[in-house]
Amino acid sequence: MREAPMEAGPGPGTGTVTSPKGEPSMRKTVLEVLGLHRAYGSVQAVDDVSFTLAEGGSLGIVGESGSGKTTTARIVVGLESADSGRVLVHRRDRTEHRRGRAHRLARAREVQMVFQDPYLSLDPRTPVGAVLRETLRLHFPDGDHDRRIAELLEQVGLGTREAAALPRQLSGGQRQRVAIARALAVQPAVLVLDEAVAALDVSVQAQILNLLADIRDETGIGYLFITHDLGVVRCVTDEVIVMRRGKIVESGRTAEVLARPRHPYTRLLLDSVPRPGWDPRGIAEARRAL
């Protein structure tokens, strides 16, 4: 089975995905992260990171590998714990881990995650329909699951034919659609996308990014987009923060930050994107100098 050819979308580098209109600052805050710290031994992976995400907004976190962006995302989701700092969703603190089924489900409904590698984030033995059914059964025990599964599959551009397929019978793009559908099944307030398109090839990346933009328009879920790809950031985020060595070095509206970077590191990241007249040696020198 192959990915059905969708709209001939442009590459993510020249994306024209429309973001929802409206001033994010006017909207209610859904996710608030305050003073996160996390150290691994002597390495400060996350150092005093704070940001807010407006309801239905989209925030990008960019930085190179090791900048602490993935650790930040994992703390927000709850897969890692912070040494200090707080993560609030709708003003409810999710860093204090209370045990019990009700708290666990409530936490899951606050934040969901789409992982980087769609080949690894699905159990190879569970068919697509069963993946969704499991989640629906957990969160909505008395819903009409068949109808909801069909709805979710349609929402991510898959047919009911794929419901019976095992992950290995699907392409990378289709698997990532399944992972997105699984996250949407919980109806979360925030969706964390950790390098969610990095493992896909460029044309499929564009399809998935378009899909994500459509879903945000429809559902009003807030996105926290973790990526190293500035093209992706330009496409799908309203605001962006740039991280380096665990610290936030720059933040602001995506268009402004990318057009007029103030911090030399942001400028370096922008210059590192290959294009005509690109000077890799100069960049390497600038990186050393920084």
Added chain:
Amino acid sequence: MTATLLRRPGLARIRTTRAPLQRLCLGFVALVVLAALLAPWLAPYDPNAVDLGNALAGPSADHLLGVDASGRDTLSRLLTGARTSLLGPLGVVAFSTLAGVAVGVAAAWRGGWLDSVLSRSTELVFAFPGMLLAILIVSVYGEGLLAPVIALAIAYLPYVSRLTRSLVLAERRRPYVEAYQVQGHSGLQICLRHVVPGIAPVVLAQSTVNFGYALIDLAGLSFLGLGVPALTPDWGRMVFDGQSAIQHGYPLSAILPCAAIVLTVVAFNVVGERWADQVARRDR
């Protein structure tokens, strides 16, 4: 997934790459199991019917495999004995697999102090010879199949729990487990629905190998006169009863059960190893 089954040194040398050997072994396993299931209908005589006039007779049309020193038909005793000889190891394997998987999953999933406690205590059992444990328990509780089965089940538990622990450690590092955690599934649900079914084939292959070892251990115990009650037909017991016949120059009634034990153990070993191989290849 790389799975290394725990095998005893002598049998580990049997290679399973040659196709006829493993097919032959699978056939033999099926044959023995069928014989055990259908024994009451297949056996030509009552296994305990004594016909002293015929004692130590050789193979004939009446008694296909001859008669033992007490005048009992060897074929009937072999067939009926297959039931006791397979039922015992089945109990050992069932208990050690269930308990071993539970211990291994708990140790690998929780980690920390629970892992230390469970792993160290199962290693302690490893250090203690299973046969000795069985003899100890039998001498305390007296005759009967249950005591040696439980003793051996405890002795075999570390084989399963150790394998399970390493498999679960590998499995839980896979991102899909984290994905289920983010979805709000509890650890127990993830283990039961996804992790245990994932590792089951390898664990069952280990249990198949264990079946052979348990069979030989139980046969050894009943040869020593421990466990199986005196009149119950059992392969190990038959070897013991046949000793005097060998001294009289009629070895058939002792050699046949010996051959049955050895062939069955080898067959289970080969089948189990082969199974693990196939699982490993499929997952690659």
